[in-house]
Amino acid sequence: MKRLFVALTLVALFAATAFAGVQDFGKFTVDVPEGWTATKDGETVGIVKNDNTASASITVDGTDGASLKEIADAFVEALNGKNLQAVDGAFQFEFDNQNGVTSKAFLSGDDKNYALIVVTGLENAQEDISRMIDSLQEK
Numbered sequence: 001m002k003r004l005f006v007a008l009t010l011v012a013l014f015a016a017t018a019f020a021g022v023q024d025f026g027k028f029t030v031d032v033p034e035g036w037t038a039t040k041d042g043e044t045v046g047i048v049k050n051d052n053t054a055s056a057s058i059t060v061d062g063t064d065g066a067s068l069k070e071i072a073d074a075f076v077e078a079l080n081g082k083n084l085q086a087v088d089g090a091f092q093f094e095f096d097n098q099n100g101v102t103s104k105a106f107l108s109g110d111d112k113n114y115a116l117i118v119v120t121g122l123e124n125a126q127e128d129i130s131r132m133i134d135s136l137q138e139k
Contacts (some may be wrong), residue, residue, distance in 0.1 A: 021136070027060045028115075031135035033128045047132065048060050054121030056129055058136070063114055071114055081105065 021030050023038055025045045031040045038047045044059040063071060072091035076084050081095040092107040097103050103120040115136075119129055 024139075025058075026139070027113075028058070028139060029137045030132055031134075032132065036128065042074065048124055049128070054125035054129065055119075056132060057116075057118045059116040059118075060113060063109065063112060067105060068109055068114060069115075071109075075077070075105065075107065075116065079105070 005136050016027060022029050025038075025040050027043075029047070029139075030038070030047070032047055036047055038045055040046075043061040044057055046055065046057045049054040066074075068089075068091060069086075072084060072093070074096075075081065076093050076126060079095040081093040084091060085091040090106065092104065092106050093100055094104050101120055103118050104122065106117045108115050117133060122129055
């Protein structure tokens with residue numbers, strides 16, 4: 001994967017946004033904006049807007065021989081997801097998180113690794129989230 005994930009349904013916006021800087025999370029880097037906090041827990045990095053109105057999580061892990069479709073089906077089942085769709089070799093679906101807020105999930109990868117990006121509160125921070133996703137770089 002030259003890029004961990006193509007933003008699929010997100011349009012990258014070019015307005016000026018202050019970014020705190022590129023942070024390295026082992027398998028990838030991402031430019032985290034000012035006013036957001038990123039923390040790593042295992043294979044997942046959670047990036048939360050400091051006012052808690054939006055968040056993104058990025059999980060990069062091995063496929064262990066499973067196809068992306070099998071991984072997508074497993075995540076949909078585990079998260080009680082809905083509306084699974086294949087888009088340009090990747091998958092997207094949505095689910096309601098533990099607070100009843102709808103999150104959008106995007107899964108991409110190859111035969112060795114996958115990247116799952118989950119976005120909540122996109123309407124509250126579309127510019128920041130789009131630019132973060134656009135900045136993702138595999139190491």
